[in-house]
Amino acid sequence: MVKHYTPITFDFLGKTFSMKVKLFTCYWTLFPVIVLVLNAWDWLATVEGIQRGYISEANPLVAPILDSRPWLLLIFKLLLYFILGILVPKLGPKQYHWGYLTISLLVIGAYMAVGTYHAYWISLVLYR
Secondary structure (H helix, E strand, O other): OOOOOOEEEEEEOOEEEEEEHHHHHHHHHHHHHHHHHHHHHHHHHHHHHHHOOOOOOOOOOOHHHHHHOHHHHHHHHHHHHHHHHHHHHHOOOHHHOHHHHHHHHHHHHHHHHHHHHHHHHHHHHHOO
């Protein structure tokens, strides 16, 4: 039996767009996993890079915590992951909340940018 998904339409800058609910369901299923993996990569690469003296923490609010107790930062990042990755998508009918989608894409984009920076400095260390 073929399932038919209700298309969602929305207007943006005077144009009408349509998207199927199935795409949203798949995205919100994968979102917590994607954020957790990128979060773990960021924490691990940051801690290793700082301990080995290759990088320094750019965030002045996080730097003192990272220097003294890196595990406390991990707990904070996991708490942030729980809020962003699990609670936000469950706040309402996600297929109709474009704000959630926008925020989640910004979060993933920011983590990917930081992850790319970590990959860059690791490649410099490995291939010098």
